[in-house]
Amino acid sequence: MAKFLTNREENYAQWYNDLVIKADLAENSAVRGCMVIKPYGFAIWEKIQAELDRMFKATGHVNAYFPLFIPKSFFSKEAKHVEGFAKECAIVTHYRLKKDENGKGVIVDPTSKLEEELIIRPTSETIIWNSYKNWIHSYRDLPILINQWGNVVRWEMRTRLFIRTAEFLWQEGHTAHATREEAIEETVRMINIYAEFAENFMALPVIKGYKSENERFAGAIDTYAIEAIMQDGKALQAGTSHFLGQNFAKAFDVQFTDKTGKLDYVWATSWGLSTRTIGALIMAHSDNHGLVLPPRLAPIQVVIIPIFKNSVQLEQISEVALKIRKKLEAKSITVKFDDRDNNTPGWKFADYELKGVPVRIAIGPRDIQNGTVEIARRDTLKKETVTVDTAISQISHILDEIQGNIFRKALEFKKENTLYVDKWEDFVNILDNQGGFIMAHWDGSPETEEKIKEETKATIRCIPFDSPEEDGKCIYSGKPSKRRVLFARSY
């Protein structure tokens, strides 16, 4: 089966790539490192957007939009921030083209050089805080709870569809608060929203935690992240929320008068989640038949495929199919009736499996005779013949079951592949042979983390919020440690 896909166990990276292309989610573009998100892939992103947007608004956030271009000078205002992003910026230096006088084509008009170069945003803290300076004068102006949906560019050396592209789509929240406590509360709130979204919609169990100093966002006091495990045992960061302290307020001189009349700098957070989550979705659930999409994010939840020999049969089948579609749509289920006659039913079965459609209904002459349909589930690949009425009444339930089942499977996988390790040689062996999450003690020093990374390519994914206090010795240095942290190789 699925002879068109590379086998997942043989070559995981190739399997992933094949899947993205063959399921028609995205393709490489003419621009190195940038992808074209095709309609089916974009439909998943739209579902992600709709849900997150709802969650943001339910917690008091509003949307706004800031420019794509950032004056170069803005970047030098926050020292750590520049350092973090300087190596991967696209820079606009000119604003005009002209005809090449020597031949065909166009050249950059040298007389159009910009006085100050513009950076294509790798993230928007600087341009946003430059605006916030003008918006905030008093505690009454706070908090500001703004989210932006947009694109950013990070000039990555090596790219992979969805997982790491030079341009990607995301949302970035940027909030401003009167107190440290309130900002921290916001940072926590948002990482919780991401975790909730990952688990309830993406069916992706995650570990919430703090980033170590080495892995922290450039310019943040503290970074919280959700980390998920992929089927090859590597970790993938699915969302981050940063407590920025007063760093950006100081860099952009954003002060406000508090209730007592004192001037103080504003406290900030930022948080983001990108199209990378689509990569996580693919890598976490899919199999050798193709995508397995969680019903809550699937662009098509139910596909109806007619099996017919002639137009009379198709007519009879269509009547039943359209009735089912109408009833399901009334329950807010997305249904596609694929009555194209240029592909055989077998081809369509395989194709919708490849595309991860959770439920397939097949209707043939035999079913018309018996008043039945065949229901197939993408998660278990099991088929069942039921009456039309049963199908109509059961589909919602089946979709919920699939959603839950995919989550449980991923949760089980995460449990099986999270190992508590105390010996260095075990640590190395596990990483080399099976991968996975490793909970181990760490002495808390960036130097030790760096050495572990050099020797094993594993990094601290996070210091889990719920990691209990426990006396132990650092896996590498043997120095005392109070809690275990999460190590893994990552994407």
Place this chain on the structure above:
RNA sequence: CGGGGUGUAGCGCAGCCCGGUUAGCGCAUCUGGUUUGGGACCAGAGGGUCGCAGGUUCGAAUCCUGCCACCCCGACCA
């Protein structure tokens, strides 16, 4: 930026070493027919500046030189 590789039809490739009919195959596309309960079959058709530029030669996809692009592996990263 280091190391490896590839550019030939929309996609995937063969041909290149050893230059020589009209550049070929599979998939896809189009037409006609038979099919349709797990990626159908037959017959026919269309589609190419062989990555670009120069050179060698009677003759270049093939040999030489330069350039460009992309892919894979490392360092960097959501």
